[in-house]
Amino acid sequence: MAENMFLFWGSGSIPCWKPMIVLEEKGFGGYKNKLITFSNKEHKGEDVLKLNPRGQVPTFKDGDIVVNESNAICEYLECTYTDKGTQLIPTDKAKRARVLQRMHEAAANMQQKLVLDLLYYFFQTKEEDRKEEEVAKKVEAAKEELDRWEAYLGETKAFVAGPDFSMADVWFYPFIAFSVRMGLELEKFPNMKAYYDKVTARPSVQKSWPPHWKEEPAKFSPFKGRI
Amino acid sequence: MAENMFLFWGSGSIPCWKPMIVLEEKGFGGYKNKLITFSNKEHKGEDVLKLNPRGQVPTFKDGDIVVNESNAICEYLECTYTDKGTQLIPTDKAKRARVLQRMHEAAANMQQKLVLDLLYYFFQTKEEDRKEEEVAKKVEAAKEELDRWEAYLGETKAFVAGPDFSMADVWFYPFIAFSVRMGLELEKFPNMKAYYDKVTARPSVQKSWPPHWKEEPAKFSPFKGRI
Structure with missing residues (x-):
């Protein structure tokens, strides 16, 4: 499944780091990604803007599904892949x-x-x-x-x-x-x-x-x- | 179930209004509640502080379970009572x-x-x-x-x-x-x-x-x- 995922991210960004931890915990290590450089304004680049008109990272794709808000990506991954890897939101x-x-x-x-x-x-x-x-x-x-x-x-x-x-x-x-x-x-x-x-x-x-x-x-x- | 729920809330507070809409949508209208007055600092009153040491509203109880953050109450109600009332987060x-x-x-x-x-x-x-x-x-x-x-x-x-x-x-x-x-x-x-x-x-x-x-x-x- 990780091969259908793509993440644009920036180094040291807390909003990026959160879903990146989730991706690893859920067993999706090896997902495709591109590290963007804020100082070059790469988060305002065409490839990001196409998926995320706000021009922000994280910008995330799972197949055809695009989710960009950091907290939304975390919850999306947990709800969609509940039984994979670490369970991060308990059912009890x-x-x-x-x-x-x-x-x-x-x-x-x-x-x-x-x-x-x-x-x-x-x-x-x-x-x-x-x-x-x-x-x-x-x-x-x-x-x-x-x-x-x-x-x-x-x-x-x-x-x-x-x-x-x-x-x-x-x-x-x-x-x-x-x-x-x-x-x-x-x-x-x-x-x-x-x-x-x-x-x-x-x-x-x-x-x-x-x-x-x-x-x-x-x-x-x-x-x-x-x- | 509504009879086991209790909400402290303030009038016009967006963080309070969100879970209040959820409570109605999920069919819990008639839950017990107390309207607090911000100008009297009632959100810093003993009854709120006992459940919510931050002294903020919303402060919410469902039986023995206490949840206080607005967004957390919304998600708690939807995840716990998925099949009741309006489904607010789709399963698709x-x-x-x-x-x-x-x-x-x-x-x-x-x-x-x-x-x-x-x-x-x-x-x-x-x-x-x-x-x-x-x-x-x-x-x-x-x-x-x-x-x-x-x-x-x-x-x-x-x-x-x-x-x-x-x-x-x-x-x-x-x-x-x-x-x-x-x-x-x-x-x-x-x-x-x-x-x-x-x-x-x-x-x-x-x-x-x-x-x-x-x-x-x-x-x-x-x-x-x-x-």
Whole structure:
């Protein structure tokens, strides 16, 4: 089946990484793909635009079926190939409820508080224009968010929605890996540290690890010493 | 089953309205509920916090199962009660792919471009501090987004993901209803106008219509004459 699949993706993009982990977990490693370069605006290229008029990655095709939104691809793959590879959304009612809750909790909060509010402030505001009180408020919100997940992991002693790796981890973990690259020191979050090491070692995560992260360190680390 | 369900909700909150439409569509009208008042900070009350430490609504319980994130409640209800009431996520692979795509496309873009970027700019920036070029850029992005959906509706001539009402409409329509309340003139979007009238008339939407919208007009209408 993997030979009928095609993914356009960018290295280090969290929206791309999520379905890439799912593809590996479901046993579709070896799917056809094209790594696009954001700096060359290849996501606005004709081949992407033909399938995705928004000109964004991930852009994904499974035979004739096109699905482009990151979370939609994840759910499409799980619902369509439920019995293949790792079951990422449980069928048991209570377990599924917990996985769905943590999936959407990660989607709603991690992106907003760690990436859009905090990290983008560093990206988009020149050092001389940054207000320390603004930074402090955003750091506080990011910390509070991380503390919540640290507590969840303290309860499960395993993955974010229970004893098994699930779609909630697919939607949560890339934000932690990205934050670590941005200087987050996990020593202050011991449950998350153990979790990070365990998930990082998964073959699905290793196979989909952003290639440019392997090659070069991050150019700056705004989270270091702050969170 | 509805007698085992309990929802804390706020009037006019899009995250609350989505699962409320689902509850009606799935035939759970009459579920127990409590309308909280944001201005009294009732979402930070003990009864909500006990179930939802984030102190947010919607907060939802189905027997012993607690699900709080808006999108998670929607998916939980559909997956758990697939055969009850309206089927909101199709089982056919291609149809499901389209519904998932439009669900997440609405979640990712409508909230960001219409609410967070544009509307909050009006809410949070005093009139004398607003920059016309900033407003113009945000209005342009909101218009472009609406044009996309206008085109989708031109293709389907029915609902946003095809001929049938689906979860994609649940995740999309409240943004349109909210925008209309904020002054959006649908005359410029004829497909969306027909769609708005049709969905507004659905019993599930009528039964869950924000009560304070019936009682009082919006205090201001920033979209009027702009989009």
